[in-house]
Amino acid sequence: MSDLMQEVTSRAFRLNVPLNVQLDLTYRCNERCVHCYLDHRDHGEMTTAEIKHLLEDMAHAGVFILTLSGGEIFVRKDIFEIIEHARQLMFYVRLKTNATLIREHEARRLRDLAIESIQVSIYSHRADVHDAVTLLPGSLERSLDAIRFLKAHGLKVIMANVLMTYNAGDYAKVRSLAADLGVECTLDPTITPMMDGDRSVLRLGVDHDALREVFRDEELVGDAESFCAIPPEVGEDDLESTPCSAGHTACYVSPYGDVFPCVQFPLPTGNIRRERFIDIWRHSTQMNDVRSIRVKDLPTCSSCTHASSCSRCPGLAYMEGNMRGPSSQDCEKSFARTGIPSANMLNNKRAGANLVQILPVAAPGNSPAAGAIA
Amino acid sequence: MSSLYIARSPRVAARALDGEMMIMSGRDSTLFTLNETATILWQSADGVTPLERIVEERICGEFEVYPDEALHDAEVLARELAEYGILVVSQEPILQSTFPIGDSR
Numbered sequence: 001m002s003d004l005m006q007e008v009t010s011r012a013f014r015l016n017v018p019l020n021v022q023l024d025l026t027y028r029c030n031e032r033c034v035h036c037y038l039d040h041r042d043h044g045e046m047t048t049a050e051i052k053h054l055l056e057d058m059a060h061a062g063v064f065i066l067t068l069s070g071g072e073i074f075v076r077k078d079i080f081e082i083i084e085h086a087r088q089l090m091f092y093v094r095l096k097t098n099a100t101l102i103r104e105h106e107a108r109r110l111r112d113l114a115i116e117s118i119q120v121s122i123y124s125h126r127a128d129v130h131d132a133v134t135l136l137p138g139s140l141e142r143s144l145d146a147i148r149f150l151k152a153h154g155l156k157v158i159m160a161n162v163l164m165t166y167n168a169g170d171y172a173k174v175r176s177l178a179a180d181l182g183v184e185c186t187l188d189p190t191i192t193p194m195m196d197g198d199r200s201v202l203r204l205g206v207d208h209d210a211l212r213e214v215f216r217d218e219e220l221v222g223d224a225e226s227f228c229a230i231p232p233e234v235g236e237d238d239l240e241s242t243p244c245s246a247g248h249t250a251c252y253v254s255p256y257g258d259v260f261p262c263v264q265f266p267l268p269t270g271n272i273r274r275e276r277f278i279d280i281w282r283h284s285t286q287m288n289d290v291r292s293i294r295v296k297d298l299p300t301c302s303s304c305t306h307a308s309s310c311s312r313c314p315g316l317a318y319m320e321g322n323m324r325g326p327s328s329q330d331c332e333k334s335f336a337r338t339g340i341p342s343a344n345m346l347n348n349k350r351a352g353a354n355l356v357q358i359l360p361v362a363a364p365g366n367s368p369a370a371g372a373i374a
Numbered sequence: 375m376s377s378l379y380i381a382r383s384p385r386v387a388a389r390a391l392d393g394e395m396m397i398m399s400g401r402d403s404t405l406f407t408l409n410e411t412a413t414i415l416w417q418s419a420d421g422v423t424p425l426e427r428i429v430e431e432r433i434c435g436e437f438e439v440y441p442d443e444a445l446h447d448a449e450v451l452a453r454e455l456a457e458y459g460i461l462v463v464s465q466e467p468i469l470q471s472t473f474p475i476g477d478s479r
Contacts, residue, residue: 002404002405004405004406004407005405008391008396008405008407011391011392012391015391015392017391019391059389062389062390062391063389064387064389064391064396064398087384090386090387090388090389091387091389092387092398093387114384114385114386114387114400116387116398116400116403156403
């Protein structure tokens with residue numbers, strides 16, 4: 001982030017301006033990615049008129065960076081009408097897509113609309129692996145063709161690679177592929193639980209050793225020694241800091257008009273079909289609750305060695321049951337990065353140890369079944 | 375009399391934050407923040423109002439400046455913003471089919 005962007009973000013934070021919004025236009029999709037957290041059925045998406053009205057409200061509220069995502073946004077027949085309206089309102093527009101529906105014509109229109117960037121999901125350089133993730137035969141070939149069209153029109157493309165058991169060994173080759181195509185590449189090891197709370201999809205997350213390897217890859221993290229160093233001592237400033245930008249300068253709007261602090265933080269705060277966007281942003285009890293949290297308020301994490309450097313996601317913590325609690329996935333990341341277990345991991349280990357100690361006490365004179373329950 | 379006309383580039387993104395314009399260049403995603411005078415030029419850049427009238431009505435009306443000096447400074451500033459791809463400057467009125475709607479305030 002440039003110094004000026006940091007300054008602008010700090011000012012937006014002080015003024016409580018929602019500088020950055022992700023708007024999902026649909027949850028429908030032509031792919032069926034194995035790790036996807038969405039329900040792809042349409043439960044009443046916003047109409048074109050509703051979305052245009054929302055965009056106008058968001059522009060008045062000060063939203064500047066607008067990420068349009070889904071689902072697959074290009075399954076909406078009105079997608080260009082929406083993007084055009086967003087650009088007329090002078091949003092800085094980013095798109096997230098699988099790009100399988102982008103051909104030469106669409107790439108040219110996106111260039112004409114001066115889109116900032118298009119993020120395309122690519123899971124592997126190998127068609128069999130990528131297509132096994134998307135469950136759409138031929139999808140890698142179509143996505144790569146689209147990237148070439150977009151690049152040919154001078155658009156900025158970012159390949160987004162989600163790291164999971166299916167493709168754990170492929171990320172270096174995906175980066176090479178991105179370099180060959182002249183596009184950027186990001187790697188995300190986070191698998192998000194389903195929006196209905198189902199956590200079974202987390203089984204696709206990579207194990208400790210794979211994470212450890214990623215965090216020591218200097219192509220990805222720069223100076224690995226410094227990236228994986230023992231965290232600095234937690235200071236007053238760390239404890240007074242906010243966990244992330246969710247609810248402070250950023251939020252998320254679903255295709256049904258529900259407003260959340262972040263796409264990964266499904267705490268309902270209001271719906272734009274019943275209230276104005278700015279009223280939800282400023283006055284929602286839930287949004288203000290999220291806003292009030294400082295690191296010092298986190299019962300477990302405030303005393304953790306990693307408090308100053310952890311990537312703790314309050315949304316993932318919320319999905320674990322408590323937005324002020326730890327996010328186990330981030331504990332795992334901090335542990336894989338530094339080799340030092342988090343306070344949460346140590347607590348869990350102690351709790352597990354206590355259970356083992358209880359067993360022999362409960363055993364004498366009790367039935368085997370009672371012992372097993374203990 | 376100056377016959378310079380200025381219009382907002384349709385290839386930038388823009389929003390006002392605390393009364394100051396943030397402009398993201400469509401050329402290379404460089405972020406600019408405009409000072410008070412540049413913000414006035416941006417907000418008045420409808421492509422059809424001559425720069426001289428913008429200076430007379432919006433700048434001389436708000437600041438204690440000599441009109442000739444203010445017009446000269448505004449021309450320099452407008453051309454500088456055009457170099458960054460933020461404004462379009464022309465000797466003729468600028469009629470753009472993709473002209474941005476709204477005032478981005």
